[in-house]
Amino acid sequence: MSRPVLEIKNLSCSVDNKEILHGIDLTVRGGEIHVIMGPNGTGKSTLASTLMGHPSYQVNGGQALLNDEDLLAMPVDERARKGLFLAMQYPAEIQGVTNADFMRTAMNAKLPADHQIGVFPFRKALNQAVTELEMDPSLPDRYLNEGFSGGEKKRNEILQMKLLKPAIAILDEIDSGLDIDALRIVGQNVTQMAQARGEEMGLLLITHYQRLLDYIVPDYVHVIMNGRVVRTGDKELAEKLERDGYEWLRQEAGLEAEPADAAPAADLLSGLPL
Amino acid sequence: MRNIDKIRTSLGLDNIYGLYFSHKGLSSLLPLQRPDSQTGLAADSKCDPLTGSCQRDGMSLEPIASPEPEALALFRPVEIEQKKKELNRPLPVDCETQAYRLRISPVGHQVNLPVFMAGERPAATYLDITLESDAEAAITLVTAKTEEPIFLNINLEANSRLDLNVIKMPGYISWQLLSYRAAVGDGASLRQHSVNLDSSAYQAGQVFLRGEGAEARTQTAAFVNSFESQRFDMTIRHEVPHTVSDMFNHGVILADGFGCFAGRGVIVKGAFGSKAEQDSRFLALDPTARAEAYPVLIIDEYDVEAGHAGSVGQMDAEALFYLQSRGLTLEEAHSLITAGYLFPILHDMGRCVPALQKTVAYLQQRVIEKVSL
Numbered sequence: 001m002s003r004p005v006l007e008i009k010n011l012s013c014s015v016d017n018k019e020i021l022h023g024i025d026l027t028v029r030g031g032e033i034h035v036i037m038g039p040n041g042t043g044k045s046t047l048a049s050t051l052m053g054h055p056s057y058q059v060n061g062g063q064a065l066l067n068d069e070d071l072l073a074m075p076v077d078e079r080a081r082k083g084l085f086l087a088m089q090y091p092a093e094i095q096g097v098t099n100a101d102f103m104r105t106a107m108n109a110k111l112p113a114d115h116q117i118g119v120f121p122f123r124k125a126l127n128q129a130v131t132e133l134e135m136d137p138s139l140p141d142r143y144l145n146e147g148f149s150g151g152e153k154k155r156n157e158i159l160q161m162k163l164l165k166p167a168i169a170i171l172d173e174i175d176s177g178l179d180i181d182a183l184r185i186v187g188q189n190v191t192q193m194a195q196a197r198g199e200e201m202g203l204l205l206i207t208h209y210q211r212l213l214d215y216i217v218p219d220y221v222h223v224i225m226n227g228r229v230v231r232t233g234d235k236e237l238a239e240k241l242e243r244d245g246y247e248w249l250r251q252e253a254g255l256e257a258e259p260a261d262a263a264p265a266a267d268l269l270s271g272l273p274l
Numbered sequence: 275m276r277n278i279d280k281i282r283t284s285l286g287l288d289n290i291y292g293l294y295f296s297h298k299g300l301s302s303l304l305p306l307q308r309p310d311s312q313t314g315l316a317a318d319s320k321c322d323p324l325t326g327s328c329q330r331d332g333m334s335l336e337p338i339a340s341p342e343p344e345a346l347a348l349f350r351p352v353e354i355e356q357k358k359k360e361l362n363r364p365l366p367v368d369c370e371t372q373a374y375r376l377r378i379s380p381v382g383h384q385v386n387l388p389v390f391m392a393g394e395r396p397a398a399t400y401l402d403i404t405l406e407s408d409a410e411a412a413i414t415l416v417t418a419k420t421e422e423p424i425f426l427n428i429n430l431e432a433n434s435r436l437d438l439n440v441i442k443m444p445g446y447i448s449w450q451l452l453s454y455r456a457a458v459g460d461g462a463s464l465r466q467h468s469v470n471l472d473s474s475a476y477q478a479g480q481v482f483l484r485g486e487g488a489e490a491r492t493q494t495a496a497f498v499n500s501f502e503s504q505r506f507d508m509t510i511r512h513e514v515p516h517t518v519s520d521m522f523n524h525g526v527i528l529a530d531g532f533g534c535f536a537g538r539g540v541i542v543k544g545a546f547g548s549k550a551e552q553d554s555r556f557l558a559l560d561p562t563a564r565a566e567a568y569p570v571l572i573i574d575e576y577d578v579e580a581g582h583a584g585s586v587g588q589m590d591a592e593a594l595f596y597l598q599s600r601g602l603t604l605e606e607a608h609s610l611i612t613a614g615y616l617f618p619i620l621h622d623m624g625r626c627v628p629a630l631q632k633t634v635a636y637l638q639q640r641v642i643e644k645v646s647l
Contacts (some may be wrong), residue, residue, distance in 0.1 A: 052599050055591065076598035077607075085599075092596035096614025102597075107600035141399075143614070160600065255287065 003030035003199045004083060004167035006051075011062035012227075013050045019060060020196045022227035028168060031199035033216060034054055036206045037238060038224040039246050044206045045089060047224070048172045052086040053079055063252040065115055066168065081110050082169025086176050087157035099156070100140035102124060103163055110164065130163045132192075134185050152178030162193055171202045175212040187215020210242035226255050276393055279306060279419055281443055285388075286632020288507040291330065292388035295399055295420075299372065303390070332381035333411065340371045341400055342423075349425050349453040351478055351507050365423055365451055365476060373400040384437075388414045388475055391424060392446075398423040405434035405462075412437040412627040418446035418523035430462040432485060437627050440477065442470040444640040450475040460485030464492075467623040471497040471640055478507040482550075483517035494523040494618035497644060498531035498563075507539040512545040512578075521552045521569075524615050526645075529560035534555055536568040539580065546577040556586045557615050583612075613638075613643040616621045 008026040012019060020043045026053065028034050036044050036087055050057045051064055053076040064071040066082055074082065094102070103126060108116045118127075133155050136142075144186055145153050156173055161169050171190070175183055194203055194216075205216065221238045223231040225246065230253045241249075250257070275283075282288040346367040372395075377514040378385055391399060403426060405411055417424070428437055442450050450473055458464050462485060468477060476629040481490045481512070496504045510513065510519040522526065523535040539550035550573075556565035567584035589611055597607035617638065626635035 008512075054595055070463075075604070077601055077603050080599055080601035088596065092590065092593040094593050094597070094611060094614055096617035097610055102600075102610070105606065106597075106600040107604060109603075109606070143618075164600065273573060 003186045005029050006168045007065040009063040012060045014058045020247045028202040033203045033218045035221045043227045048170045085166030085169045087171040089172045091145050091153050102144050128240045130160050149180045170224045172206045210238045226231040287388045295391045297348040332379040334377045336374045338375045340373045343368045343553040351604040354408040371400040372397045375402045377404045378411045379406050385411040390416045391420045392418040400429045404429045406522045407431045409434045415440040416441045419448045420444035421449045423451040428456035430458045432460040435463045438466045440468040444471045446602040447473045455480045457482045458488040461487040463489040468494040474502045475504045481510040483512050486516050489518045491520045493619045496525035498527040498533045500528045500530050502534040508534045512541040512548040516547040518549045523554040525556045527558050527563035528618045529562045532564045534566040537620045538570045541573045541578050543574040548578045550580040552582040554584045609645040613641050
């Protein structure tokens with residue numbers, strides 16, 4: 001497999017007619033680990049969802065190329081089959097569809113019709129991944145994410161990543177909802193996979209906390225504020241942010257505070273018969 | 275091969291004894307694999323074809339007098355009259371019936387009895403079913419191309435357990451009219467699963483929890499084809515303390531189809547410590563699909579736990595996006611979610627009656643074929 005490249009050029013996009021991203025530039029190559037940090041509401045998850053093709057996000061301009069192909073022109077499933085993977089912050093629960101049936105369908109979706117994975121090789125790969133992630137052995141036969149704890153859902157996202165072997169994996173706040181042990185297990189599994197696949201896979205992590213980076217050491221740390229990348233550094237930048245917060249960076253970049261989404265309480269209550 | 279034998283083989287029910295109601299009346303079905311019975315037509319030494327009576331494996335069956343219209347009228351819940359205009363085929367109660375009494379004794383294991391009703395029958399069928407104390411049975415009622423009404427009068431004595439599975443045989447499209455009344459005694463349990471993947475149907479159930487610790491769990495999987503209608507009326511009355519009920523219904527409706535789940539959980543005064551749950555949901559696959567869900571609770575006691583949920587909606591856009599983000603096409607994602615809507619009922623039927631694993635696999639396959647269209 002050749003070294004994948006995801007190029008994001010001057011990407012801007014909106015949600016509900018409100019522009020969130022104002023021109024993002026970022027390049028992720030196979031073998032690299034990139035981390036995106038930033039205050040709440042600055043567009044980190046918007047970037048991830050836009051790249052994957054979520055229908056609620058409208059692209060206003062710019063480009064996203066995966067191996068020189070126009071990602072934004074592809075339907076969601078084609079982006080996935082081309083090698084893009086998004087570990088979601090809030091994975092959907094789907095009743096009646098077992099994890100095992102879903103995973104086998106997803107793996108076969110990427111394979112040609114005459115090279116579909118058989119039941120036994122699939123079960124072997126699935127059981128191995130379940131063991132490595134220290135998950136409940138009954139997981140393959142449970143319905144997809146239904147009744148899973150927050151931590152189980154996040155581990156299940158990593159399990160899917162391990163089996164689907166993407167070219168570019170985006171992990172959106174994979175550390176939220178994880179206890180200390182689960183964070184270690186997830187971090188170690190991601191790192192092992194990155195090392196094993198080398199230049200065949202690039203990683204883009206979105207996180208609020210430096211603690212994830214104790215297990216997954218990044219090559220680059222980017223800070224998004226007000227819908228733009230305002231600073232790129234290495235692991236030391238993440239440590240400084242953890243220590244000092246974002247205010248110094250905001251002042252340095254000459255940015256105003258993020259506009260609040262919610263109207264003041266007094267406005268919400270106005271007009272109500274109190 | 276006769277149609278009835280094809281049906282038994284498809285459902286994996288061809289190697290056990292069963293009852294068969296056809297245009298000729300009642301006959302018994304022997305296991306097809308028996309060397310003396312390649313066709314299933316061989317004489318059954320334990321059954322008398324002249325009287326229709328039969329005794330085997332803790333079961334005894336005998337003909338009884340046809341119930342009076344007043345008795346049959348009890349099988350039509352009051353709500354039907356109110357909603358009659360919505361039913362193309364209301365349940366008749368002044369019809370002639372062929373009536374039988376089936377008693378099942380405890381034999382130390384779950385008695386598994388398939389009952390097939392196929393083709394045009396000479397009259398409605400009335401089955402009076404009693405499970406004696408501590409008896410366990412799974413009665414799987416399969417209907418195919420039969421439109422005459424079916425009445426089941428069920429009496430579950432103390433600590434008995436009945437799994438009642440009502441399966442409309444896929445591919446044999448016809449109206450299905452069924453109504454049952456069940457009295458559940460001390461510590462006894464009724465678990466009912468209904469699966470109808472293509473035909474119009476009216477099914478009514480009235481369950482009376484009359485003994486302490488009595489339980490009733492009912493589940494329905496309905497796939498409503500275009501221009502068909504399926505309606506399910508279910509009432510469970512908690513008449514004594516510490517009784518438990520749970521209704522779980524999922525339906526999928528195609529264009530111009532109509533589906534209705536009307537559930538009523540009634541907890542009377544004095545039935546303290548009881549629990550009643552309902553969950554009825556429809557997935558509409560087209561703007562012209564019509565559905566109604568009425569998860570009604572009528573409670574006249576304070577110390578109870580009760581919950582109800584009902585919904586009629588379209589496919590969850592987030593679920594579709596999630597599956598597509600793993601490489602499934604929109605059509606594949608659509609099919610998987612639709613099938614998954616009905617599978618929990620099929621899976622639960624297989625868990626309750628392990629002997630029905632092949633039946634469940636067959637029904638799952640039919641669901642997959644339908645949603646792949």
